[in-house]
Amino acid sequence: DQQVKQNSPSLSVQEGRISILNCDYTNSMFDYFLWYKKYPAEGPTFLISISSIKDKNEDGRFTVFLNKSAKHLSLHIVPSQPGDSAVYFCAATAVSSNTGKLIFGQGTTLQVKP
Amino acid sequence: DARVTQTPRDKVTEMGQEVTMRCQPILGHNTVFWYRQTMMQGLELLxxxxxxxxxxxxxxxxxxxSAEMPDATLATLKIQPSEPRDSAVYFCASGRRFGELFFGExxxxxVL
Known part of the structure; x- marks a missing residue:
């Protein structure tokens, strides 16, 4: 039972354009969402997060949008740079569970072409 | 610069052998996770x-x-006996009770 789904295994965009990565979840208890970035041969690193009390969070070129009614979130990267090429994982947790347990999606491989 | 340390980085073994992976979490973090990365499941919580x-x-x-944490500085994940379908990248991560996780490499x- 995949509670967090990233339905696009890969995405290719041109440098300078916008990258949009999508994520869907099924568990209505999830109330905190995170994006991680992973380069080859490295562990995932935290990128940006959003609480369910917000619908948008911005950090430089990265913006995460949350649509609670649709159980959908997206990560926007503007402008995209070749160094953004990596695997992006969406993750979710239920703060109320008090466990810190993160459930991850399958990942989306982003390629930004120069 | 605090980080999560995992050993070994690479392990090749034959089916049926025992495999032990070790993790040193970041000092002060009270939660430790083991994840497995596969193509189909992404990062799968173990x-x-x-x-x-x-x-x-x-x-x-x-x-x-089996997974154990014999002390605050060491977490282990053991597979016995190993099978070819266990071939994957295993990640250890540590964090505080709520918040972002820090992953090892x-x-x-x-498993052949």
Whole structure:
């Protein structure tokens, strides 16, 4: 039972354009969402997060949008740079569970072409 | 610069052999997680600990996998006997009770 789904295994965009990565979840208890970035041969690193009390969070070129009614979130990267090429994982947790347990999606491989 | 340390980085073994992966979490972090990266499942949660106590290991095949945390500086994941389908990258991550996780670089396991 995949509670967090990233339905696009890969995405290719041109440098300078916008990258949009999508994520869907099924568990209505999830109330905190995170994006991680992973380069080859490295562990995932935290990128940006959003609480369910917000619908948008911005950090430089990265913006995460949350649509609670649709159980959908997206990560926007503007402008995209070749160094953004990596695997992006969406993750979710239920703060109320008090466990810190993160459930991850399958990942989306982003390629930004120069 | 605090980081999660995992050993070995790469392990090639034959089917049926025992494999032990080790993790040193970041000092002060009270939760430790083991994840497995596969193409189909992405980052799959295997087990996790809080204050060294196992909270959930429902993601692990119980008959062959075991996870322990003998002290605050060491977490282990053991596979006995290993099978080719266990081939994957295994990540350890640590964090505080709520918040972002810090991942190690992973242990790439190949079972022939």
């Amino acid at each position: 087990a996790y600990f809080r204050n060294r106590a196992p909270l959930d290991d429902s993601g692990m095949p119980k008959d062959r996998f 992973g242990s790439r396991l190949t």
